[in-house]
Amino acid sequence: MKTILLSVMLLVLFTGLAVAKPENVRPDRVSVEFIHPEKFIDVGRERFTTDRERTSLLNELAASMRKMANAYLGPGLRLDIQVTEVDMAGGFEPWRRQFRDARIVKDVYPPRINLTFRLSDQKGKFLREGERKLTDLSFLTSSFQPNYSDSLYYEKALIRNWLSTEFRNFRKS
Numbered sequence: 001m002k003t004i005l006l007s008v009m010l011l012v013l014f015t016g017l018a019v020a021k022p023e024n025v026r027p028d029r030v031s032v033e034f035i036h037p038e039k040f041i042d043v044g045r046e047r048f049t050t051d052r053e054r055t056s057l058l059n060e061l062a063a064s065m066r067k068m069a070n071a072y073l074g075p076g077l078r079l080d081i082q083v084t085e086v087d088m089a090g091g092f093e094p095w096r097r098q099f100r101d102a103r104i105v106k107d108v109y110p111p112r113i114n115l116t117f118r119l120s121d122q123k124g125k126f127l128r129e130g131e132r133k134l135t136d137l138s139f140l141t142s143s144f145q146p147n148y149s150d151s152l153y154y155e156k157a158l159i160r161n162w163l164s165t166e167f168r169n170f171r172k173s
Contacts, residue, residue, distance in 0.1 A: 030069040030079045032062040034086075041087040041112075057152070061086070064156050072167040076122040079167075085114035089139060089154035107140050111154040119170065127170070134158050 037043055043054050069079050090105035111134075118129040136142070139154050150156070 029073060029077070030066040030081070032065045032081045032083065034058050034062070035082050035084045037083075037086075040085055043086050043088075058086075061152055061155060061159075064152070065159055068156070068160050068163055069167075072163045072171050073119075074170055077127070077170060078120050078122075080118045080120075081115055082117070083113060083115045085112065086155065087112040088152070105140070105154075107137070110135050110137050110139050111158045113155060113158055117166075119167070128166075132162065132166075134162050136161065 034040075037054055037058055043057055065081060069081070073079060089111040090109045113134045114132070115134070116129075116131045119127045121127060136154070136158050139157070142157075
C-alpha cells in the first residue's frame with residue numbers, strides 16, 4: 001500500500017512539474033544576442049563594469065525577452081534578436097552627493113533599447129526583419145503600476161510593447 005501511495009504521489013508531483021513549465025519556451029525558438037555589451041550606455045560603462053554584474057543583468061533581460069517573445073509567436077516560428085544598445089530608465093546624477101550611486105528615475109531619462117531582428121518560419125523563410133530603436137518617452141505616465149523590486153521593469157515593459165505591436169499578426173492561435 002505504501003508503495004502504491006508513494007508511486008501515486010510521485011506521479012502527481014512529476015505531472016505537476018510538467019504542467020508548470022511554460023509552453024513552448026524553448027531557447028531554439030527565440031535567440032537573444034547582445035552585441036558588444038561592454039559598450040552599452042548603462043550596462044557596459046561606469047555602473048555595471050564587472051563581467052559578473054553585466055552578465056547577470058543581461059541574462060535576466062534575455063530570459064524575459066525569450067519568454068515574452070514565445071507568447072507572441074505561433075507554432076513553427078523562430079525569432080532572432082540582436083541587441084545593440086541598452087540604456088536603462090533613469091540616470092545617475094553625480095552632483096547629488098548622497099545619491100551618487102543611485103539611479104534617479106525621471107521622465108528625462110527614458111528607457112532605450114536598439115535591436116535588429118529576424119522572424120522566420122520552419123523552412124527558414126524570412127517573414128519579417130528590421131532594425132528598431134525602442135524608447136518610451138511617457139514611461140512614467142503610463143497607466144501601469146511599476147514593480148519597484150524589478151530593476152528592469154521599464155525595459156521589460158518596452159520590450160513587451162514592441163513585441164505586442166510588431167508580432168500581433170504572428171500570435172499563437
